[in-house]
Amino acid sequence: MRIALVGCGAVTQAVYVPLLSRRRDLFEVSAVCDLSRTLADAVGDRLGAARRYTSVAEMLADGGFEAVIVLASGSHGETVRQALAAGCAVLCEKPLALTRAEVAALPEGRLMVGYMKQYDPAVRRAAELLAELGGPAAVRSVEVTVLHPSGESQLAFANLTRAGDVDPGVLGSLRAAEDALVSRALGADAPEALRDVYTISLGSICHDLSLLRCFTGSPEEISYVETWGPAPGSVEISGPLPVAGRFHIRWHYLDGYPAYRETVAIHHTAGTLELVFPTPYLMNAPTTLTVVSGAETRAEHRQVTEAFEVQLAAFHAYVNDGSPPITDAGGALEDIVTAQRIAARYAVRHRLPIGGEAAAWT
Incomplete structure (x- = not known):
């Protein structure tokens, strides 16, 4: 192709x-x-x-x-x-x-x-196990923790070619266009703290929102949002899941942290399914699925199949054979709506001005 x-x-x-x-x-x-x-x-x-x-x-x-x-x-x-x-x-x-x-x-x-995390074999296995347990109705809670170091530290190994030949005026125009889109989402008067919550939600936390879509469905309500620490700092989000249970996401930008780490624990009526993801930029680094049963027995599955590669193969199959993707425009729109719900909850909690598309969720 x-x-x-x-x-x-x-x-x-x-x-x-x-x-x-x-x-x-x-x-x-x-x-x-x-x-x-x-x-x-x-x-x-x-x-x-x-x-x-x-x-x-x-x-x-x-x-x-x-x-x-x-x-x-x-x-x-x-x-x-x-x-x-x-x-x-x-x-x-x-x-x-x-x-x-x-x-x-x-x-x-x-x-x-x-x-790409939706195509990780460990994630697919966790989804199969959850379905056998009764699906979203069996979930008591989903607990997510992300420890996010700087992009520079994550990519230090990659020996990247850097760009220095783009007209600064062009870059300024692109930044202005991005800012205009955020204003359309949140209103022209949205302060920087609110804009940060929104862009972090769509730029990084969206991976966890995509996993919620796979396991439980997108949350239809956001109960609590808080931030702290020097920007981009830490973000905490929680709320009810659409069928049963609640979710809790804690996202921390830690500039000096030695390596990216993301943990997603699905606590259900009979135990826990825990996924631990490595940095996304290391090819074929293992994702670990730990299965804890009600009898306290544990089974671990370490998957080194590269999720990005599975995703590329899935795209090839979609174009050539019509095999539907996990996320299409509708799924991506759900994540945008959830990010706007997050921004709206944060604005209401802190009495910040909010307009634009997100005003619908206040």
Whole structure:
């Protein structure tokens, strides 16, 4: 399948380049695009893609590929809209968008949103075990803890090519556009603290929201949100699950922490299913599933199959065979709604001004 890549930064270089290099049985990278020609050339050289662009519109106009993988930072709504309108299938890294309006503006087409943890074999096994126990109705609580070091420390091993050739005026325009989208979501008067809660929810905590969708369904109510510590600091979120039980998410940005760590514990009526995820940028690092039964026996499953690679294979099957993705536009929209509910609860708790799309949840 001939594909084009949009975005040649850290995740592309550390994760997608090595995976696409070893899955040439599935994919041929025909074109790459980045605002930085330096990054486009670096990724194009590694993947053998002769066509390099700094404009998505120009790349789509030239064509020559069946699908687009969108890996740039920030909101992907406009890029996805253009790619779908051009008739391409799309795999889009999270978040799909920052507003509900961007999702509503998408044309019909084949769209898969990438939450690689949903494709982790340990997660799939945990979902099977939970289904055998009675599914969401058996859940007493879901407890999530994320210890998030700096991106620089997580990617120190990767020897990334850095971009220094993008016009500062272009970068300023992009930041202004992103800020305008957040204002559309939260209102123009939303203060920085509220904006931080929203962008952290859609940029990082969304992985845990995607796991809640897999295990229990998206929460329909947010009871409590609090933040503390120097920005981006710590975020705590809790509320009822849609069928039974409650969830609790604690997210901590710890600049000097030695390694990323994420723990998801599903406590049910007969025991616990506990998932421990390593840093997402290390290929084939094991995810551990620990099964605790009511009789206090424990069984551990350590999975080294790379979730990103399973996700890529699933995208190939979606485009070629019609196998539906785990998350489509509807699932991504659920996460945007949950993030807006989180922001609305935080605004009400701290008496902060909130408008835009999130005002519907106050």
